[in-house]
Amino acid sequence: MSKDKKLVEAITSMDEDFARWYTDIVKKADLVEYASVKGCMIVRPYGYAIWELIQNELDRRFKETGHENVYMPMFIPESLLQKEKDHVEGFAPEVAWVTHGGSEKLAERLCVRPTSETLFCDHYKDIVQSYRDLPKLYNQWCSVVRWEKTTRPFLRSVEFLWQEGHTVHATADEAQEETIRMLNVYASFCEEILAIPVIKGQKTEKEKFAGAKATYTIESLMHDGKALQTGTSHNFGDGFAKAFGIQYLDKDNKLKYAHQTSWGMSTRLIGAIIMVHGDDSGLVLPPKVAPVQVIIVPVQQNVEGVLEKAYELKERLSKICRVKIDDSDKMPGWKFAEYEMRGVPLRLEIGPKDIQKDQVVLVKRENREKLFVPMDELETKVPEVLDEIQASLYNKALNLRNSRTFKATTIEEMENILDDTQGFIKAMWCGDAECEKEVKDRTAATARCIPFEQEKISDKCVCCGKEAKEIVYWGRAY
Amino acid sequence: MSKDKKLVEAITSMDEDFARWYTDIVKKADLVEYASVKGCMIVRPYGYAIWELIQNELDRRFKETGHENVYMPMFIPESLLQKEKDHVEGFAPEVAWVTHGGSEKLAERLCVRPTSETLFCDHYKDIVQSYRDLPKLYNQWCSVVRWEKTTRPFLRSVEFLWQEGHTVHATADEAQEETIRMLNVYASFCEEILAIPVIKGQKTEKEKFAGAKATYTIESLMHDGKALQTGTSHNFGDGFAKAFGIQYLDKDNKLKYAHQTSWGMSTRLIGAIIMVHGDDSGLVLPPKVAPVQVIIVPVQQNVEGVLEKAYELKERLSKICRVKIDDSDKMPGWKFAEYEMRGVPLRLEIGPKDIQKDQVVLVKRENREKLFVPMDELETKVPEVLDEIQASLYNKALNLRNSRTFKATTIEEMENILDDTQGFIKAMWCGDAECEKEVKDRTAATARCIPFEQEKISDKCVCCGKEAKEIVYWGRAY
Numbered sequence: 002m003s004k005d006k007k008l009v010e011a012i013t014s015m016d017e018d019f020a021r022w023y024t025d026i027v028k029k030a031d032l033v034e035y036a037s038v039k040g041c042m043i044v045r046p047y048g049y050a051i052w053e054l055i056q057n058e059l060d061r062r063f064k065e066t067g068h069e070n071v072y073m074p075m076f077i078p079e080s081l082l083q084k085e086k087d088h089v090e091g092f093a094p095e096v097a098w099v100t101h102g103g104s105e106k107l108a109e110r111l112c113v114r115p116t117s118e119t120l121f122c123d124h125y126k127d128i129v130q131s132y133r134d135l136p137k138l139y140n141q142w143c144s145v146v147r148w149e150k151t152t153r154p155f156l157r158s159v160e161f162l163w164q165e166g167h168t169v170h171a172t173a174d175e176a177q178e179e180t181i182r183m184l185n186v187y188a189s190f191c192e193e194i195l196a197i198p199v200i201k202g203q204k205t206e207k208e209k210f211a212g213a214k215a216t217y218t219i220e221s222l223m224h225d226g227k228a229l230q231t232g233t234s235h236n237f238g239d240g241f242a243k244a245f246g247i248q249y250l251d252k253d254n255k256l257k258y259a260h261q262t263s264w265g266m267s268t269r270l271i272g273a274i275i276m277v278h279g280d281d282s283g284l285v286l287p288p289k290v291a292p293v294q295v296i297i298v299p300v301q302q303n304v305e306g307v308l309e310k311a312y313e314l315k316e317r318l319s320k321i322c323r324v325k326i327d328d329s330d331k332m333p334g335w336k337f338a339e340y341e342m343r344g345v346p347l348r349l350e351i352g353p354k355d356i357q358k359d360q361v362v363l364v365k366r367e368n369r370e371k372l373f374v375p376m377d378e379l380e381t382k383v384p385e386v387l388d389e390i391q392a393s394l395y396n397k398a399l400n401l402r403n404s405r406t407f408k409a410t411t412i413e414e415m416e417n418i419l420d421d422t423q424g425f426i427k428a429m430w431c432g433d434a435e436c437e438k439e440v441k442d443r444t445a446a447t448a449r450c451i452p453f454e455q456e457k458i459s460d461k462c463v464c465c466g467k468e469a470k471e472i473v474y475w476g477r478a479y
Numbered sequence: 480m481s482k483d484k485k486l487v488e489a490i491t492s493m494d495e496d497f498a499r500w501y502t503d504i505v506k507k508a509d510l511v512e513y514a515s516v517k518g519c520m521i522v523r524p525y526g527y528a529i530w531e532l533i534q535n536e537l538d539r540r541f542k543e544t545g546h547e548n549v550y551m552p553m554f555i556p557e558s559l560l561q562k563e564k565d566h567v568e569g570f571a572p573e574v575a576w577v578t579h580g581g582s583e584k585l586a587e588r589l590c591v592r593p594t595s596e597t598l599f600c601d602h603y604k605d606i607v608q609s610y611r612d613l614p615k616l617y618n619q620w621c622s623v624v625r626w627e628k629t630t631r632p633f634l635r636s637v638e639f640l641w642q643e644g645h646t647v648h649a650t651a652d653e654a655q656e657e658t659i660r661m662l663n664v665y666a667s668f669c670e671e672i673l674a675i676p677v678i679k680g681q682k683t684e685k686e687k688f689a690g691a692k693a694t695y696t697i698e699s700l701m702h703d704g705k706a707l708q709t710g711t712s713h714n715f716g717d718g719f720a721k722a723f724g725i726q727y728l729d730k731d732n733k734l735k736y737a738h739q740t741s742w743g744m745s746t747r748l749i750g751a752i753i754m755v756h757g758d759d760s761g762l763v764l765p766p767k768v769a770p771v772q773v774i775i776v777p778v779q780q781n782v783e784g785v786l787e788k789a790y791e792l793k794e795r796l797s798k799i800c801r802v803k804i805d806d807s808d809k810m811p812g813w814k815f816a817e818y819e820m821r822g823v824p825l826r827l828e829i830g831p832k833d834i835q836k837d838q839v840v841l842v843k844r845e846n847r848e849k850l851f852v853p854m855d856e857l858e859t860k861v862p863e864v865l866d867e868i869q870a871s872l873y874n875k876a877l878n879l880r881n882s883r884t885f886k887a888t889t890i891e892e893m894e895n896i897l898d899d900t901q902g903f904i905k906a907m908w909c910g911d912a913e914c915e916k917e918v919k920d921r922t923a924a925t926a927r928c929i930p931f932e933q934e935k936i937s938d939k940c941v942c943c944g945k946e947a948k949e950i951v952y953w954g955r956a957y
Contacts, residue, residue: 037559037601038589041552046617049548070527074519074638075553075591075622076575081515094581097554099591101576102626102637111516113553113577113591123515139524143622144553148580159580160552 012342014281019225024154026275030284030343033154040152040159044268047343050292051271052162056142058194058289059164059266062186068138068166073120075143076111081119085244088118091211095148097159113146118212118237118263121167122245129259132171132251136179140166155272156229156479163267169247169259173238176260180236183264184217187232195270196287196395197221197277198402199231200425200474202450207434210263214238220449220474222402223276226423228449228476231273234264272479277398278367284344285367287394288387295383296340297326300333300352311351314361314379318349321384341366346390347383365390367397410459415444415475425449425476429469431462439464440475449474490820492759497703502632504753508762508821511632518630518637522746525821528770529749530640534620536672536767537642537744540664546616546644551598553621554589559597563722566596569689573626575637591624596690596715596741599645600723607737610649610729614657618644633750634707634957641745647725647737651716654738658714661742662695665710673748674765674873675699675755676880677709678903678952680928685912688741692716698927698952700880701754704901706927706954709751712742750957755876756845762822763845765872766865773861774818775804778811778830789829792839792857796827799862819844824868825861843868845875888937893922893953903927903954907947909940917942918953927952 012029013021027033032048044052060070076099083089096112114120121139129135142164152158166183170176184201191197199219209216213235221231239258242248247259278285288294295318299311311326318324327336333350340348350362361379363372367390374382405424409415415426426446430436437448440463451471462469490507491499505511510526513519522530538548554577561567574590592598599617607613620642630636644661648654662679669675677697687694691713699709717736720726725737756763766772773796777789789804796802805814811828818826828840839857841850845868852860883902887893893904904924908914915926918941929949940947 034602034605036552036598037556038552038554041554043552043598043602044550046547046549049550052550053548069524070531071524072522072527072530072622072640074514074516074521075624076516076519076638078515096581097577097589098579099575100578103572103574110579111575120514120521124512124521127512144550146553160554162550 012281012283015224015279020153022279022281023272023275026279026284026342027154032271032284038159040149042154042158042160044162047292048271051274051286051290052268054290054292055194055270056164059190060142062190063140063164063166066138066182066186068140068168071139071141072143073114073117073124073141075114077114077117077119078109078111080109081123082112084119084122085212085241088212088241092116092147097146097148114143115145115147116263116265117141117143117145117165117167118241119245121263122241122247122261125169125247125259125261126245129169129247129249132249135249135259136168136170136175138166138168138179140164153272155268155275161268163265166262166264168262169242170261171249171251171257171259173260176236176238176262180215180217180234180262180264183262184219184232184234187234187264187266188219191219191221191231191270192395194287194289195274195277196289196391196398197231197273198395198399200450200452202452202474204233204450205434205437205448205473207437208448210235212237212240214240218450220425220476221273221277222405222425222476223273223479224279224401225276226405226476228425228474228478229269229273229276230449230478231270232264232266235262237261237263278394279344282338283342285394286344286346288346288391291344291346292323293325293340293343293345294322294387295324295347295349296336296345297324297349297351298333298336298340299326299328300350300355302328304353306356307351307353310356314349314351317379318383321380322387347386367393408458409463410461412440412443412464415440415446415463419444419446419477423477425474427456427458427472428463428475429457429459429461430471430473431465431467432470433462433465436462436464444475444477446475446477449476449478490759490761493702493757498631500757500759501750501753504757504762504820505632510749510762516637518627520632520636520638522640525770526749529752529764529768530746532768532770533672533748534642537668538620540668541618541642541644544616544660544664546618546646549617549619550621551592551595551602551619553592555592555595555597556587556589558587559601560590562597562600563690563719566690566719570594570625575624575626592621593623593625594741594743595619595621595623595643596645596719597723599741600719600725600739603647603725603737603739604723607647607725607727610727613727613737614646614648614653616644616646616657618642631750633746633753639746641743644740644742646740647720648739649727649729649735649737651738654714654716654740658693658695658712658740658742661740662697662710662712665712665742665744666697669697669699669709669748670873672765672767673752673755674767674869674876675709675751676873676877678928678930680930680952682711682928683912683915683926683951685915686926688713690715690718692718696928698903698954699751699755700883700903700954701751701957702757702879703754704883704954706903706952706956707747707751707754708927708956709748710742710744713740715739715741756872757822760816761820763872764822764824766824766869769822769824770801771803771818771821771823772800772865773802773825773827774814774823775802775827775829776811776814776818777804777806778828778833780806782831784834785829785831788834792827792829795857796861799858800865825864845871886936887941888939890918890921890942893918893924893941897922897924897955901955903952905934905936905950906941906953907935907937907939908949908951909943909945910948911940911943911945914940914942922953924953924955927954927956
């Protein structure tokens with residue numbers, strides 16, 4: 002193990018400098034490379050393979066819940082972006098503007114979509130006429146652009162990959178149902194597939210999406226105690242419908258405004274995986290989103306029979322999981338460190354001694370636990386161990402979150418907790434935006450959400466001391 | 480049948496006005512809607528579902544041949560676009576320029592990628608150092624932008640979806656091998672999945688890709704006798720490597736320039752499907768890319784037992800194909816016309832009489848052939864019929880192409896053929912660009928390709944009468 006340590010010494014340790022540890026992993030696990038445009042990233046094959054697994058699973062869940070994929074243009078005419086007042090205020094300051102096509106100046110400048118509400122509305126206005134046309138449950142996989150100044154791969158970048166669901170419904174109730182349904186899809190996806198526990202709740206007025214009536218969110222806690230918003234789901238009510246004129250003729254022969262939702266998740270999820278599960282040896286991938294679930298490393302591969310056996314095992318395992326073999330002439334120690342860096346959940350070692358004993362050695366990435374498995378039990382044991390790892394990562398993340406979720410009844414307490422250690426702080430709130438602002442100004446923590454699971458830890462607002470309305474999760478956030 | 484005709488009368492007939500027939504299908508089969516930005520399109524759920532089937536199958540074939548997916552930024556700094564001289568000349572006139580981010584003017588303007596050679600090269604320069612790093616076999620699924628003035632959905636639009644493969648190799652031979660390998664992947668995909676026969680060949684110097692050493696193409700013939708380039712594969716030699724400084728240390732310890740390829744296919748393929756297989760009742764989809772392969776239409780669905788039976792059949796068929804049921808209260812005649820318009824390969828009718836006879840009626844979209852199939856043979860018969868349809872569509876397309884492939888030994892002959900009917904014209908060429916230009920000026924036909932399968936129909940160039948070098952496929956093209 003000291004040898005492995007030496008091989009990966011290039012990673013900064015998490016405790017020393019979390020931000021550098023993060024970018025070290027991103028680079029050294031070959032997830033991302035910086036691009037020639039500042040703030041943009043190149044998603045490399047290994048990073049993209051994780052994204053593909055995320056996409057496949059999310060897409061399956063979207064289709065199961067009745068959604069269809071579409072593709073909207075990437076350009077939004079300035080006049081279209083301006084149709085909904087709050088929306089344009091929220092996004093206009095951070096969009097990229099196309100002003101020329103070829104050698105000609107455009108009559109109207111176009112922004113590169115920062116999000117596509119306006120495009121979907123413009124389309125819905127054309128295709129929704131009758132109650133029979135509703136609901137429309139659309140989703141789009143694409144990239145969006147937000148002209149951010151301070152960027153970090155996966156967490157905040159000028160361009161990023163995401164999906165954006167946009168739906169239109171006859172009634173307010175149906176829109177609300179859809180908003181919560183998709184929040185739940187996101188939550189179960191994070192917990193079951195990414196092994197990341199989430200807090201479900203509603204955003205405050207101040208934190209909600211530009212143009213939304215209500216924004217719901219799932220919030221997760223990273224290893225450094227900072228919060229990350231992993232997905233959001235918005236109910237627009239009929240605000241956009243009124244701005245864009247999306248009306249339908251109802252059964253009662255009356256013309257009514259439609260109700261809308263939107264919801265999105267992005268490559269930010271990969272950042273969450275890194276910061277929730279990673280350790281000082283590198284990335285730790287939950288088996289369900291690991292492009293390689295088992296890496297076979299032959300030991301003493303020059304000894305006759307070892308490589309043959311290794312190929313045979315690969316052949317067998319390829320039927321039940323994503324498996325790869327590293328038969329290069331590098332030293333096993335180098336390979337161990339390399340695939341630990343890349344977060345491969347399970348390493349399978351096979352050498353002459355193992356062959357003699359008719360066994361293989363399995364080593365779990367998460368804790369380096371070794372298992373000696375009889376050769377003929379491989380097909381039952383490997384999926385079992387992968388499931389164990391998936392569950393274990395979830396539990397560890399949940400324990401971490403629990404151990405770093407605090408309660409506070411005064412701002413001073415909040416300050417002390419945040420100075421001492423980071424984490425979620427549960428504290429009561431009166432509902433006044435002034436108090437929310439003061440908490441933020443004094444602690445640098447924002448209201449992450451008003452959780453669905455309410456509890457009462459005091460009668461008074463953590464800030465003003467007046468009567469409290471609800472409990473809020475606060476935290477410093479990415 | 481006269482009733483169906485009446486229901487779909489809104490489509491222009493192919494013979495009357497092919498261009499309008501095309502746009503009628505595109506709109507009425509719900510493939511595309513126009514967007515608020517001129518020349519951009521909204522790909523609607525049905526159109527996007529076809530694209531997803533194309534993507535899945537192509538992606539599988541790319542991965543089978545060792546390729547990995549990545550994602551590059553959508554922006555290219557102007558200075559980067561300019562690094563390869565021929566390339567920038569080819570693309571600069573038709574790119575969209577981003578000049579502002581938020582409220583600030585950019586120091587250097589960025590173009591929205593029209594294609595990503597320059598970005599891949601910039602990346603390869605960073606990640607390729609040694610022969611051990613080669614080859615890199617990358618592909619990207621994304622959208623690109625070309626500021627075209629005359630646009631048509633799927634065929635030519637300001638933004639379109641595509642894949643672009645970009646590979647880098649140690650030697651010229653390997654790059655050439657890859658170029659041809661991917662052309663063959665494209666060709667077999669078109670023939671096996673889209674049921675579209677293709678001519679494989681090389682582009683002339685004049686028609687090759689900006690910056691390429693050699694461009695290879697697959698060309699198909701549309702129903703109106705015009706040619707469509709369905710896919711291209713380029714060998715760049717070491718031209719880009721020299722412009723971008725992509726060098727590697729070879730086994731012999733010498734620094735050498737790498738060799739590169741790129742290849743792309745786009746949503747244009749959906750245009751090809753429409754124009755190769757469609758007819759006056761609408762779209763005709765090859766079963767392998769049909770989002771719905773079988774549509775179940777209950778007949779007299781109010782009679783007891785009919786809907787139950789229909790659901791039961793749907794349940795059974797959903798295990799072996801993509802099946803949908805239309806149990807709406809619309810008339811069967813309307814449904815027949817609707818799913819013919821949408822090109823669903825097979826209609827299954829089930830009514831009280833069929834139930835009595837323990838049979839279903841299958842109707843092929845391509846020719847309205849009716850088959851009476853015993854209920855218990857459904858699972859064997861349906862896949863069989865779908866395969867038959869797939870093969871039949873290919874054969875019809877091949878017959879059409881053969882019947883519209885002509886030979887000519889003079890330009891006058893070419894002119895007569897093109898005035899009379901459109902099609903491919905095979906004619907000998909001396910290899911001189913002047914002759915190529917004259918043919919184009921006089922006939923509006925371009926050199927589609929120098930086919931791999933050469934033959935000799937004359938000793939003399941069709942234009943200048945001097946000694947001919949090779950046979951060329953000529954045609955007017957989309």
